[in-house]
Amino acid sequence: MSIFRRRGSSQQQQEQENPELQSESKVSELKAALGPLSGRNSLYCTDACLRRYLEARNWNVDKAKKMLEETLSWRSTYKPEEIRWHEVAVEGETGKLFRANFHDRVGRTVLILKPGLQNTTSMDNQIKHLVYLMENAMLNLPEGQEEMAWLIDFTGWSFSTNVPVRTARDTINILQDHYPQRLAVAFLYTPPRIFEAFWKIVKYFMDPKTFQKVKFVYPKNKESVELMRSYFDVDNLPTEFGGKATMKYDHEDFSRLMAQDDVKAAKFWGFDEKSASVTTGHAVGATVAPEPA
Numbered sequence: 001m002s003i004f005r006r007r008g009s010s011q012q013q014q015e016q017e018n019p020e021l022q023s024e025s026k027v028s029e030l031k032a033a034l035g036p037l038s039g040r041n042s043l044y045c046t047d048a049c050l051r052r053y054l055e056a057r058n059w060n061v062d063k064a065k066k067m068l069e070e071t072l073s074w075r076s077t078y079k080p081e082e083i084r085w086h087e088v089a090v091e092g093e094t095g096k097l098f099r100a101n102f103h104d105r106v107g108r109t110v111l112i113l114k115p116g117l118q119n120t121t122s123m124d125n126q127i128k129h130l131v132y133l134m135e136n137a138m139l140n141l142p143e144g145q146e147e148m149a150w151l152i153d154f155t156g157w158s159f160s161t162n163v164p165v166r167t168a169r170d171t172i173n174i175l176q177d178h179y180p181q182r183l184a185v186a187f188l189y190t191p192p193r194i195f196e197a198f199w200k201i202v203k204y205f206m207d208p209k210t211f212q213k214v215k216f217v218y219p220k221n222k223e224s225v226e227l228m229r230s231y232f233d234v235d236n237l238p239t240e241f242g243g244k245a246t247m248k249y250d251h252e253d254f255s256r257l258m259a260q261d262d263v264k265a266a267k268f269w270g271f272d273e274k275s276a277s278v279t280t281g282h283a284v285g286a287t288v289a290p291e292p293a
Contacts, residue, residue, distance in 0.1 A: 022059075023054075027050045030053070030061050030064055030065060030068075031045075033062075039270075040081065040270070041072055044075065050068070053068045053071075053181075056181055074177075080132070080134075080135050081265060082271075083132045085261075087128070089251075089255055089258075091120055092254065095114060095251065097112070097130065097133055098111070098133070098254055099111055099140065100151070100247075102236040102245070105233060107142045108145055108149045108184055109138075109141050109148040109149075110148065110150070110151060111137055112152075112153070112238075114152075114153045116153070116154060116161055118161040118163075123167040123170075130171065134179055136261055138182065140261070146182070148182060149184050149187075149231060150183065150185070150186035153240045154195065155240065157195065159194065165201055168198075168205070169205045175210075176206070176207055185213050185215060186213055186214050186215065187215050187241070188216050189217045189228075191216065217242075
C-alpha cells in the first residue's frame, strides 16, 4: 500500500511542477466526469474547450463541469450555431458590430464595436446579433487560437444610444457563462466622461478575470496607447483607434461574407444548408428579418 501512496504522491508532485501535465490531467478528469457525449455536444466539447472551462473555474473540475453542463443546456435551447445572418442582418446595417478584416499580433480574430451607431431597440435581437458574431468569430479563429480581441469605438455614444443596465448585465452573463476565456482583451477607445457612471454599475456584473481584460485607452495617455499597440500593428489598426489603416464598413460586402460563413458553419455542425444564396448573392438583402414592433 505504501508503494501506491508514494507513486500517487510522486505523480501529484510531477503535476504541480509541470503545469502542462496538470492541465492534461484535469482535462481527462473533466472528460470522464462528463461521460459520453454525442452530436453537437461532442463537437463543442473539445479538449481546448474543456481547458477553457477549467481555467474559468480555477481548475476545479466539479465547478467546471457544472458550468459546462449549464452551457450545453443553454446551447440546446438558444441554438446559437443555428442563427443565420439574415436573421440579424438588420442589426448590422450601421456597422455597430462586425468582424474585422485583420487580426491582432498573435492572430486573434478581432470584433469591432461602435455603440454610438445603435440602430434598433429590440434588446433580444441585439443580444442575438452579438451571439451570432461570437460564434462567427470562433469559427474563424486560426488553428490553435482560442481567444478573440475587441475594439470598442465610442464615437457618437450617448445615453440615448446606450443599452439598459439589465441588457448589459444579461449580455455580460452570456459571455462569461457560455463563452469563458474567449475574450483576450477589450480596448475601450476614448469613452466619454459620462460613460463612467454606466461603467461603475456594469463592472460589478463582471467576474475578476473578465474585468482585468477590459482596458481604457485615451490618445493623451501614452501608457494606454502603448498597451493597445502592443496587441496591434499600427498599420492594421484603423484610424478610429489611432492607427494608420482606413476602414469603411460595407454592409453588402459583409453580408456576402457572412452568408458564406453560414454555409461553413452548417458544414461544421453537421446540418444541411442551401448554398444558393451564397453563389447568387440575391437572398442576402431580401431575407433580412424586420425588427419587431
